[in-house]
Amino acid sequence: MDMGFRVFWWNMLRPDIFKLLLLFSLVCCAAASVTYDHRAIVINGQRRILISGSIHYPRSTPEMWPDLIQKAKAGGLDVIQTYVFWNGHEPSPGNYYFEDRYDLVKFIKVVQQAGLYVHLRIGPYVCAEWNFGGFPVWLKYVPGIAFRTDNGPFKAAMQKFTEKIVSMMKAEKLFETQGGPIILSQIENEYGPVEWEIGAPGKAYTKWAAQMALGLDTGVPWVMCKQEDAPDPVIDTCNGFYCENFKPNNDNKPKMWTENWTGWYTEFGGAVPHRPAEDLAFSVVRFIQNGGSFVNYYMYHGGTNFGRTAGGFIATSYDYDAPIDEFGLPNDPKWGHLRDLHKAIKLCESALVSGDPTVNSLGDNQEAHVFKSKSGACAAFLANYDTKSSTKVSFGNAQYDLPPWSISILPDCKAVVFNTARLGAQSSQMKMTPVNSAFSWESYNEETASADDDDSTARNGLWEQVYVTRDATDYLWYMTDVQIDSNEGFLKNGQSPLLTIFSAGHALHVFINGQLSGTVYGGLDNPKLTFSDVVKLTAGVNKISLLSVAVGLPNVGLHFETWNAGVLGPVTLKGLNEGTRDLSKQKWSYKIGLKGESSSLHTVSGSTSVDWMKGSLLATKQPLKWYKSTRRQ
Structure with missing residues (x-):
């Protein structure tokens, strides 16, 4: 064909070709697909090795989200994973909240704007060290x-909320099949151990949950974590510190790790856990070399348990020793070490997704995992499982030094670009500096409640705490009167009676006639408690006031509907002329919450509604005290 004619012909067709290409582009995006095979998640026909990180939107502020996501992207992540927090979104039946820290759509769009994918764990049970495992208390x-379990009322409520979330995502076109970032969804959460405990009803519930989720037609795969019998085509996935030996329940499913624990949560009174960056990197590479194709860091940014969102005895800080710390700063060397790891893994991606590895022994505790593609790509992982000794291994006519408990990555099967035990990132550790002189302190005394208060309610017997409070507060006052006859022997012999109180937890302050008599509290492993001590009573009417405190509601276990808190009794007084008096069934008055709460002292506006003590008047040993600190300019 004549060259001039070619140019002419091209110029004539160019506008139409451009339109055709544009149309193809639009169709492509609208028809985006997410599937999977035994090797990996497949996005638009391409197998992917995906690195993911958990960032929970309610555990940081909306102002923090863009920076957190950018730091995650700079750290080499492909996916942001988050739970959906039912109790934050539906605080009362049918009344939904998706604002401020609970603006789920906004959070997902921030992720989308950064060019990352989303794994949406709808649950709606989340565990997550979150109050009541994410369930709204009204559900109880x-x-x-x-x-x-296979229970009609529960399944109806669960399905309604799940459908609500999926409908919202569809309306905003947030699934990948609509051009959005969501490539995976999760139904239920770590249900396998529960199913094992309850048997047949659990199995029926698992099957129902999977069928219900699949029927929502999201266009993306669903997963169930820690669920060995996840019904096809739902993918079962692994959670834990190490998952290299995990295998999905079907050879057609990819090997996925939904929670690689970067550290651990902090409980009240407990140590702050730490997981070394070297061990975390080792766990990831060992999983990848054994055929894994999706790894999620739980957590990548832990954040803060704001307000009353923490689970039972879980600290306010949810830092988790994550790669991005509670304040949104890179936690080096962990963040930088993982960033370098992710770069090395991406260099191997074409070989990794091509098939399963060939495994060769390099010694008693050493192995080589080699991946090769038909196009000639080659990637090798040289592992030393010895926890104490370094070693030198031969591979491909070359010698390689391997530190203890480490794996080297060779993206071309020749040159080492990363070793899990060698920290190449700069280590910048945060230091806390005392700043007492920069703050002024004031205090406010919380009054002991009285049965005569206008907002108290009298009932016969002891009532369960959450039933009364509906979890609107952590605090419930139990108040009763005890009549002491002037002829009681203890008034003469000085042997004070013994007050014994049994409580379902979690903490208890005991006041006798307005004075603190004692405090007891439970713990994460055993929230129940007993107060047993002699108390000073006088002739006439004595007022017993018990301030019961729920330190968050438990987030894991069986039969949430049966869990209790507060003073359930018996409450007895021993050492009277009559012997032992049971106070449990007499009239008790109840007052929900604290005065400081009703005055919103924790807010800027509410803090101005009372008079605060300062300077020499600042009491240090008075029980039930609010403190306010102001930074000096």
């Missing part, structure tokens, strides 16, 4: 309900 009082 639905007639006939039994949580997380």
Whole structure:
């Protein structure tokens, strides 16, 4: 063909070709697909090795989200994973909240704008060291309900909320099949151990949950973590510190790790856990070399348990020793070490997704995992499982030094670009500096409640705390009167009576006639408690006031509907002329919450509603005290 004619012909067709290409582009995006095979998640026909990190939107502020996501992207992540927090979104039946820290759509769009994918773990049970495992407390009082089993009322509520979230995502076109960032969804959460405990009803519930989720037609795969019998085509996935030996329940499913624990949560009174960057990197590479193709860091940024969102005895800080710390700063060397790891893994991606590895022994505790593609790509992982000794191994006519408990990555099967035990990142550790002189302190005394208060309610017997408070507060006052006859022997012999109180937890302050008599509290492993001590009573009417405190509601276990808190009794007084008096069934008055709470002292506006003590008047040993600190300019 004549060259001039070619140019002419091209110029004539160019506008139409451009339109055709544009149309193809639009169709492509609208028809984006997410599937999977035995090797990996497949996005638009391409197998992917995906590195993911958990960032929970309610555990940071919306102002922090863009920077957190950018730091995650700079750290080499492909995916942001988050739970959906039912109790934050539906605080009362049918009344939904998706604002401020709970603006789920905004959070996902921030991720999308950064060019990352989303793994949406709808649950709606989340565990997550979150109050009541993410369940709204009102669910506990639905007639006939039994949580997380083959139970009609529970399944109806769960399905309604799940459908609500999926409908929102579809309306905003946030699934990958709509051109959005969501490539994976999760139904239920770590249900396998629960199913094992409850048997047949659990199995039926698992099957129902999977079918319900699949029926929502999201266009993206669903997963169930820690669920060995996840029904096809739902993918079962692994959670834990190490998952290299995990295998999905079907050879057609990819090997996925939904929670690689970067550290651990902090409980009240406990140490702050730490997981070395070297061990975390080792766990990731060992999983990848054994055929894994999706790894999620739980957590990548832990954040803060704001307000009353923490689970039972879980600290306010949810830092988790994550790669990005509670304040949104890189936690080096962990963040930088993992960034370098992710770069090395991406260099191997074409070989990794091509098939399964060939495994060769390099010694008693050493192995080589080699991946090769048909196009000639080659990637090798040289592992030393010895926890104490370095070693030198021969591979491909070359010698390689391997530190203890480490794996080297060779993206071309020749040159080492990364070793899990060698920290190449700069280590910048945060230091805390005392700043007492920069703050002024004031205090406010919380009054002991009285049965005569206008907002107290009298009832016969002891009532369970959460039933009364509906979890609107952590605090409930139990108040009763004890009549002491002037002829009581203890008034003469000085042997004070013994007050014994049994409580379902979690903490208890005991006041006798307005004076603190003692404090007891439970713990994460055993929230129940007993107060037993002699008390000073006088002739006439004595007022017993018990301030019961719920230190967050438990987030894991069986039969959430049966969990209790507060003073359930018996409450007895021993050492009277009559012997032992049971106070449990007499009239008790109840007052929900603290005065400081009702005055919103924790807010800027509420803090101005009372008079605060300062300077020499600042009491240090008075019980039930609020403190306010102001930074000096």
